[in-house]
Amino acid sequence: xxxxxxxLPLLIKGVNRIPLAKQEKSIHRWVAPTLMEFKRRExxxxxxxxxxxxxxxxxxxxxxxxxxGKRLGEDFDSSLLLQAFTxxxxxxxxxxxxxxxxxxxxxxxxxxxxxxxxxxxxxxxxLYLEAVLPKFPKEGIIxxxxxxxSENVLANISLHLGTxxxxxxxxxxxxxxxxxxxxxxxxxxxxQSSGEDKTANFVRDFVITQLQGQDVNEFWQIEDPxxxxxxLISKTGASIxxxxxxxxxxxxxxxxxxxxxxIDKNMLSAGFGESISVAxxxxxxxxxxxxxxxxxxxxxxxxNLQIIPKDTSRSQHQIGSS
Amino acid sequence: xxxxxxxMKTGFVRAPLQNGVGRYVCQLQRIVFKFCKSHGGSRGLxxxxxxxxxxxxxxxxxxxxxxxxxxxxxxxVVGEYLNGDRVWMSVNQKTHSEIxxxxxxxxxxxxxxxxxxxxxxxxxxxPSIQGPWTPFTFKNPELNLAELPNVKFGENNRLPISATExxxxxxxxxxxxxxxxxx
Numbered sequence: 001x002x003x004x005x006x007x008l009p010l011l012i013k014g015v016n017r018i019p020l021a022k023q024e025k026s027i028h029r030w031v032a033p034t035l036m037e038f039k040r041r042e043x044x045x046x047x048x049x050x051x052x053x054x055x056x057x058x059x060x061x062x063x064x065x066x067x068x069g070k071r072l073g074e075d076f077d078s079s080l081l082l083q084a085f086t087x088x089x090x091x092x093x094x095x096x097x098x099x100x101x102x103x104x105x106x107x108x109x110x111x112x113x114x115x116x117x118x119x120x121x122x123x124x125x126x127l128y129l130e131a132v133l134p135k136f137p138k139e140g141i142i143x144x145x146x147x148x149x150s151e152n153v154l155a156n157i158s159l160h161l162g163t164x165x166x167x168x169x170x171x172x173x174x175x176x177x178x179x180x181x182x183x184x185x186x187x188x189x190x191x192q193s194s195g196e197d198k199t200a201n202f203v204r205d206f207v208i209t210q211l212q213g214q215d216v217n218e219f220w221q222i223e224d225p226x227x228x229x230x231x232l233i234s235k236t237g238a239s240i241x242x243x244x245x246x247x248x249x250x251x252x253x254x255x256x257x258x259x260x261x262x263i264d265k266n267m268l269s270a271g272f273g274e275s276i277s278v279a280x281x282x283x284x285x286x287x288x289x290x291x292x293x294x295x296x297x298x299x300x301x302x303x304n305l306q307i308i309p310k311d312t313s314r315s316q317h318q319i320g321s322s
Numbered sequence: 323x324x325x326x327x328x329x330m331k332t333g334f335v336r337a338p339l340q341n342g343v344g345r346y347v348c349q350l351q352r353i354v355f356k357f358c359k360s361h362g363g364s365r366g367l368x369x370x371x372x373x374x375x376x377x378x379x380x381x382x383x384x385x386x387x388x389x390x391x392x393x394x395x396x397x398x399v400v401g402e403y404l405n406g407d408r409v410w411m412s413v414n415q416k417t418h419s420e421i422x423x424x425x426x427x428x429x430x431x432x433x434x435x436x437x438x439x440x441x442x443x444x445x446x447x448x449p450s451i452q453g454p455w456t457p458f459t460f461k462n463p464e465l466n467l468a469e470l471p472n473v474k475f476g477e478n479n480r481l482p483i484s485a486t487e488x489x490x491x492x493x494x495x496x497x498x499x500x501x502x503x504x505x
Binding site: 028031057058060063064066067070071072073156157159160161162164204205206208209210212213214246248249256258272296303 | 328338339340343344345347348351352354383384385386388390404405406447448453456457458461
């Protein structure tokens with residue numbers, strides 16, 4: 001009995017050492033191998049395969065076109081809408097097919113519509129920007145417009161309106177050029193079917209609104225802000241005076257200078273930088289933003305102008321400072 | 323993030339294409355109802371099709387509705403969105419009212435939201451409103467008129483009181499009280 005009593009603690013210790021309920025961290029060791037296997041299989045079949053949506057059983061082009069117009073809240077002429085969605089590459093492909101089968105059906109592609117749409121957008125966006133950014137110079141307006149009507153921006157708009165699946169093109173998925181071209185053609189088709197006012201509102205709602213949350217100054221690269229500022233100021237007869245109003249950490253890596261620009265002892269703007277010339281440049285940029293009415297705290301751009309803005313003379317827009 | 327979210331796409335709370343700034347565009351572009359004409363599992367979906375589908379199509383002309391009867395297969399609803407997302411949802415054995423609610427959910431969302439892990443519950447393009455900090459940002463305006471060197475601005479009062487100093491102050495205080503009691 002005494003022997004057992006002496007051995008009992010040892011026995012219990014031994015039992016404790018054998019883990020009954022195994023505890024481990026739940027690290028999913030299968031994740032990396034699974035992902036690698038997926039990638040290997042994808043590579044083997046030659047990249048991701050995207051089946052054209054219009055080859056599916058559940059596809060009705062007529063219904064899609066009807067819904068497309070309703071989605072945007074516009075009344076498109078149905079034949080014009082179909083024409084806007086027909087890309088040049090598709091027409092070429094179809095004509096080749098028809099030659100083989102020896103019959104001919106005339107198809108119209110969207111080149112004309114797209115040209116017309118682009119022409120309208122070009123004019124309208126310019127007028128609209130001039131109306132909502134009255135003090136912004138012409139070169140700036142042109143560069144903002146260039147951004148808005150660039151292929152990437154238009155393709156993004158086009159994609160998010162659901163044109164990707166409806167476009168009749170030789171390839172699938174369609175590239176950015178085709179997407180942008182289709183959007184231009186849509187604007188052209190709307191112009192022909194609903195007129196100027198509706199098209200203007202359409203362009204405003206889908207193209208101009210892309211400026212929301214963006215800084216318009218970023219689209220216009222000013223090479224030499226100081227020269228531009230002095231030119232503008234000298235036109236009014238005043239002279240501008242840069243003053244060093246702060247310097248910290250001179251001669252160190254973290255040096256910071258602050259330059260203020262003054263007109264008749266009134267501060268126009270201030271800028272900072274790692275050297276005096278950079279600080280002066282930054283101050284000049286700030287001053288230009290103030291003159292152009294595009295400061296960081298500017299009132300948001302109005303996206304609700306109803307009418308087509310008239311082309312007003314740009315003389316008063318040159319400088320509206322002081 | 324838990325391990326079950328490893329395969330999920332990540333994203334932020336965003337509206338596609340500034341939706342609503344210009345005009346609102348319903349983001350559901352087409353919906354496909356797949357069902358069996360005889361099986362009991364499709365009963366709810368068949369009821370929905372019989373009673374509500376025409377109204378649904380009338381109220382949402384921007385959504386293309388397809389019906390796809392499949393013999394002896396379970397009931398499925400597939401929604402496709404303008405941003406390219408595709409939501410596959412099994413509605414087998416679901417009742418009519420459940421399906422109505424799920425379809426309302428599909429109609430009003432803007433993509434495959436249930437398969438996105440939100441990195442944050444808020445989003446901003448401009449994390450800083452004031453711009454970058456400089457040493458001049460919160461400068462005391464009093465400094466503009468002060469004549470330097472100045473005792474007020476030159477004193478070193480940023481550090482907490484040291485233990486030695488605390489002891490010294492306590493000692494001074496005690497001495498004062500000693501004097502008082504002596505009187």
